Amino acid sequence: MIMFDDLRDLYQEVILDHGRKPRNFRRLEDADRSARGDNPMCGDRMELFLKLTPDGAIGDAAFQGRGCAISMASASLMTEVIKGKAPEAAQALGAKFRDLAMTGTCPECGADIADEMERLQPLSGVHEFPSRVKCATLAWHTLNAALAGAKEASSE
Amino acid sequence: MDGLARSPGYDVARIREDFPILGKEIRGKKLVFLDSGASAQKPRQVIQAMTRCMEEAYANVHRGAYHLSEVATGAYEAARGAAARFLGTPDAREVVFTRNSTEAINLVARSYGGGVLKPGDAVLTSEMEHHANLVPWQMLRDAEGIELRFIRVTDAGELDMEDYAAKLADGRVKLVAVTHMSNVLGTVTPAQRIARMAHEAGAVVLFDGSQAAVHRHVDVRAIDADFYVFTGHKLYGPTGIGVLYGKLPLLDAMPPMLGGGDMIASVTLERSTWAEVPAKHEAGTPAIVEAVGLHAAIDYVNAIGFPALEAHERALTEHAMARFSAIEGVTVLGRAQDRGGVFSFALDNAHAHDLSTLLDRVGIAVRAGRHCAEPLHARFGMEAGTCRASFGLYTTLGEIDFLADALVEARRFFRV
Ligand SMILES: Cc1ncc(COP(=O)(O)O)c(C=O)c1O
Numbered sequence: 035m036i037m038f039d040d041l042r043d044l045y046q047e048v049i050l051d052h053g054r055k056p057r058n059f060r061r062l063e064d065a066d067r068s069a070r071g072d073n074p075m076c077g078d079r080m081e082l083f084l085k086l087t088p089d090g091a092i093g094d095a096a097f098q099g100r101g102c103a104i105s106m107a108s109a110s111l112m113t114e115v116i117k118g119k120a121p122e123a124a125q126a127l128g129a130k131f132r133d134l135a136m137t138g139t140c141p142e143c144g145a146d147i148a149d150e151m152e153r154l155q156p157l158s159g160v161h162e163f164p165s166r167v168k169c170a171t172l173a174w175h176t177l178n179a180a181l182a183g184a185k186e187a188s189s190e
Numbered sequence: 191m192d193g194l195a196r197s198p199g200y201d202v203a204r205i206r207e208d209f210p211i212l213g214k215e216i217r218g219k220k221l222v223f224l225d226s227g228a229s230a231q232k233p234r235q236v237i238q239a240m241t242r243c244m245e246e247a248y249a250n251v252h253r254g255a256y257h258l259s260e261v262a263t264g265a266y267e268a269a270r271g272a273a274a275r276f277l278g279t280p281d282a283r284e285v286v287f288t289r290n291s292t293e294a295i296n297l298v299a300r301s302y303g304g305g306v307l308k309p310g311d312a313v314l315t316s317e318m319e320h321h322a323n324l325v326p327w328q329m330l331r332d333a334e335g336i337e338l339r340f341i342r343v344t345d346a347g348e349l350d351m352e353d354y355a356a357k358l359a360d361g362r363v364k365l366v367a368v369t370h371m372s373n374v375l376g377t378v379t380p381a382q383r384i385a386r387m388a389h390e391a392g393a394v395v396l397f398d399g400s401q402a403a404v405h406r407h408v409d410v411r412a413i414d415a416d417f418y419v420f421t422g423h424k425l426y427g428p429t430g431i432g433v434l435y436g437k438l439p440l441l442d443a444m445p446p447m448l449g450g451g452d453m454i455a456s457v458t459l460e461r462s463t464w465a466e467v468p469a470k471h472e473a474g475t476p477a478i479v480e481a482v483g484l485h486a487a488i489d490y491v492n493a494i495g496f497p498a499l500e501a502h503e504r505a506l507t508e509h510a511m512a513r514f515s516a517i518e519g520v521t522v523l524g525r526a527q528d529r530g531g532v533f534s535f536a537l538d539n540a541h542a543h544d545l546s547t548l549l550d551r552v553g554i555a556v557r558a559g560r561h562c563a564e565p566l567h568a569r570f571g572m573e574a575g576t577c578r579a580s581f582g583l584y585t586t587l588g589e590i591d592f593l594a595d596a597l598v599e600a601r602r603f604f605r606v
Contacts, residue, residue: 036552036592036595036596036599037599038548038551038552038599038600038603040551041547041548041551041603044547045544045603045604050604075559076542076543076558076559076575077559077560077573077574077575100573100574101541101574102541102542102543102544103540103541103544103604104543104544163547166543166547169543
């Protein structure tokens with residue numbers, strides 16, 4: 035009997051749900067910033083759109099693209115947690131998320147981002163799958179590119 | 191899985207004992223290796239031949255007058271002879287050793303394409319090619335002003351032969367470069383007919399035999415191929431060695447791609463003259479140990495024999511087609527009349543990478559992605575990629591059943 039039960043850590047319901055029905059999955063026609071993210075090895079591809087508020091914070095975030103459940107879920111969750119953040123805060127969160135994706139934990143994550151990290155926690159399972167870490171981090175690479183004014187990001 | 195190891199061809203269970211890695215557990219799981227199309231596992235006979243070469247008979251070739259160098263040269267040239275017989279030519283000079291198929295195709299594109307074709311000539315390839323038989327021609331087009339055309343692929347995954355005839359019709363195509371077996375669809379192309387049509391239109395023809403040479407008996411003379419390439423590591427041999435077969439006058443007419451030692455007749459500070467074919471196309475110290483390994487691999491395959499290999503593969507292919515087609519939500523790419531043991535498939539509720547992560551968990555190694563054939567995936571609306579199971583001479587019916595059962599379970603897993 036073939037069972038994949040031990041993979042539920044990686045494919046938690048939240049991941050499958052966001053993977054299948056990504057939130058904020060649309061173009062922002064009036065985006066101030068946008069960038070494409072590309073994972074040439076697997077063919078994951080996304081475009082991220084950001085709308086900034088007058089004081090420079092991320093007012094709205096949305097994306098379009100295609101890819102595996104992990105890359106889509108990660109982008110979906112990211113667009114949710116970065117809304118309202120200043121660019122620097124969003125990038126700092128991304129750095130912490132990368133730690134989480136690579137090691138499964140984030141001992142240095144402070145109380146100030148506890149809520150966000152809890153939302154992102156379901157993706158921590160990828161740390162056991164080195165070839166899949168880049169699926170989870172592609173959205174955040176793309177965010178950095180968009181905020182830096184670059185057009186392309188690649189997780190290769 | 192072992193009860194089903196017999197096939198019409200030969201005793202697969204016996205054969206599997208020759209492959210040390212197949213007896214190993216990978217992360218606690220019995221390995222179900224279904225990625226032989228990317229690279230095949232190696233039998234002990236190959237491993238030992240290479241070890242023996244390095245322990246007992248190694249020196250550089252074509253250089254020393256001492257005994258050991260003569261022995262090594264003899265072994266290297268014997269490998270060339272074996273490769274020539276394997277492809278059906280009595281003339282070993284028609285075999286050039288390269289690093290792999292990719293290098294062999296690039297050699298033809300650069301030396302024949304750049305040295306013999308003229309601006310305004312056209313090269314005709316197909317929508318079914320591995321990037322190795324596409325990118326070198328794009329580079330030639332960009333460098334030399336040569337037109338590049340593509341034979342369409344039908345929905346069944348076969349070359350559209352009417353389209354082929356139409357693309358040849360204006361007589362400008364001077365080289366046809368197509369696969370002899372698709373690494374995505376498993377389609378075996380009608381090589382003899384392709385060659386005849388090319389010749390009637392005044393073109394030479396190159397076959398990418400990277401997959402076909404593993405699964406079918408190839409006879410370049412019967413096909414009347416002008417160039418034929420394959421790669422050692424897919425044929426149960428080592429990495430680092432490939433073969434370019436070329437008709438002697440064509441290899442003769444081609445300027446060398448690389449210059450250096452071993453490829454010259456005489457050298458002064460001002461100029462050099464080239465050695466005879468095939469040395470002319472093999473600059474530098476070649477892959478000596480790898481050639482010896484390839485020779486052992488060819489001997490290994492010949493000892494089983496292509497009638498038995500083909501019978502075994504036919505049994506696997508029919509079984510796989512029946513099992514995979516019966517699974518709800520599974521789409522198999524390609525329904526060619528003549529197809530071999532390569533199956534690319536997609537599951538309706540899972541991305542190829544998610545699926546391959548699951549399969550990996552139970553020990554099944556399949557490839558996920560676009561298998562170096564992005565245009566072909568686009569042709570079939572599969573931009574997101576597929577998983578590919580590809581069979582080797584050691585693959586069992588039981589392994590196919592195991593994969594089929596895992597696909598059913600994977601679909602359930604992703605349903606939640
Ligand atoms: C049809 C086909 N052509 C060419 C190649 C390239 O082979 P290599 O990487 O050994 O040059 C492959 C395998 O990757 C293949 O399947």
